Amino acid sequence: MDPQAAKFIGAGLACFALIGAGIGIGNIFANYLSGALRNPSAAPGQFTNLLIGFALCEATGLFGLLIALMILFA
């Protein structure tokens, strides 16, 4: 295989990490919403935790994206 082609395929494969991040972020917000609708008074207190979970989850996907960018440009 042409090394250049292999490079692009590898970069594309690395972007698959974002699937997991997408599912994870969806889960976090869905569960927060369902919890918040059951007990709206407790929801604002958990907003920081929501954003922490979101950030930790998103980071795993971004590592994959970073690998893709490193393959492409580094």
Place this chain on the structure above:
Amino acid sequence: MEQFEIKRIIPLELFGWDISFTNASLFMVLAVVLIPLFYLFAMNRRALVPGRLQSIAELSYEFIANMIKDLVGEKGMKYFPWVFTIFMFVLALNLLGMLPYSFTVTSHIIVTFALAAMVWIGVTAIGFANHGPKFLKLFVPSGVPFWLLPVIVIIEVISYLIRPISHSVRLFANMMAGHAMFKVFAGFVVGMGLLGGWAPLVFLVGFTGFEIVVAFLQAFIFTVLTCIYLNDAVNMHEH
């Protein structure tokens, strides 16, 4: 891409090191100058019933103060100036980057890594200053069966060492991916011509609003994580 290029404004050299004043340095200086100017101007009148600008200044102060009280406790208020500076600096850099033709300093890994490394070294120093050698107990969680300890300790140490990397990559990748996305969609607007170009343009307008939210959110998350690390150093596993 052109928007991420670092240009030398005043070329300088010191002992063979390139220390030129670049557009990145310019925007960092701009942020450092703008933040105190804003606070001086906003808190100039010190009215009992705050106006709009004074409200922003007071809200940002309370926002960070409450964050530290929630995540670290009263003992953490000692470190308020440090955390507040980190928050305002990252927020100012992110928001300055949203201006057209400006330069987003936080979309460069070396800048965010230097920030995160500073936080990591600072937090570790605070931990050892507060607890002495006992701070190493951070790597030995309580309630773990002893035959599992060697594995757990190694994992804890690795996860501690990897903190500055995950901390910096999160901010860097978010800002860079957002701005690269702008570029890609702006290319669509030109490429699809006068008739079809409106659809990506409408998307871009909405996406700009979203990016301003992301700029704030990432500064917030950077600060929240700083607080969490600080909590480890100040309170260890007490609560």
